Amino acid sequence: MDIGLAAPYAGTVWRFCSIHRDVLDPTGSTVEGGRFNLPDVPTLYFCDIEECSEAEYLKQLSNARQWAFSNPPWSTGIGETAARVFPPKILYSVEITLDRVLDLTDANTRRELGVDIEILAGQWDPCQAIGAAAFRAGIQATLSPSATNVGAVLAVYVDNLDQGTGFTELREVREWAAVDLG
Numbered sequence: 001m002d003i004g005l006a007a008p009y010a011g012t013v014w015r016f017c018s019i020h021r022d023v024l025d026p027t028g029s030t031v032e033g034g035r036f037n038l039p040d041v042p043t044l045y046f047c048d049i050e051e052c053s054e055a056e057y058l059k060q061l062s063n064a065r066q067w068a069f070s071n072p073p074w075s076t077g078i079g080e081t082a083a084r085v086f087p088p089k090i091l092y093s094v095e096i097t098l099d100r101v102l103d104l105t106d107a108n109t110r111r112e113l114g115v116d117i118e119i120l121a122g123q124w125d126p127c128q129a130i131g132a133a134a135f136r137a138g139i140q141a142t143l144s145p146s147a148t149n150v151g152a153v154l155a156v157y158v159d160n161l162d163q164g165t166g167f168t169e170l171r172e173v174r175e176w177a178a179v180d181l182g
Contacts, residue, residue, distance in 0.1 A: 003137045005109055006100035013046035013096050013154055014053040016089045019175065023092045024167060026158050035124050036131035036142050036155035043131075044156045046094065048143070050173070052151025053091055057176065059148050089176040095169040096154075099162065102134050104144040105152050121147040131155060140165060 017023045026042035037043035047053040103109050104120060119126045127144070134142050134157070141156040 003100060003139060005112060006102050006139045008099055009101040009141065009143065010097045012093050013048060014050050014091060014093055015046045016053050016057050016091045019088045019090055023170065033128060034155065035127045038128055038132055041135050042158040044158060046154045046156065047146065047151050048154060049151040052146050055148035055150035056146065057089060091173040093171045093173055094167050096167055098140045098165050100139045101141045101143055102139050104142055117145065120144045135160060
């Protein structure tokens, strides 16, 4: 991947996370990976607008409900049944400054890479391949249209951050209550 395709990015981004987690801890992304990262690449996902975070939250909640209704309660292995609750979340706004961002919302960048926009909202495999190539090239993040069709998602490759880039002014915006999944 040509690092020359990357450009600076600075501004406010939005992220929700479980109430008991550090908003800047990428550990969750290293378990199963994410749309733009393989499991071994610590990545933090943000939205470019608050409405995108809300749409992403509602999509995750819908997926969790579908899973809960198609799977019976499961045992924790210690004589208990795990709670079927979507945990409470906190929405944060974060100021970010990056030097090298691959902007997949830009038609010229997608054309240069030979990527159709439909691929970016589909299966994870092609997106993870793009993210892996970007990470190996030293790109700090990919910006892509959200699969919810609301705003864009910024996947930040934490290990590629340099001195003078990263996160500042973390603000708690609001809490979303836990939801019983049935």
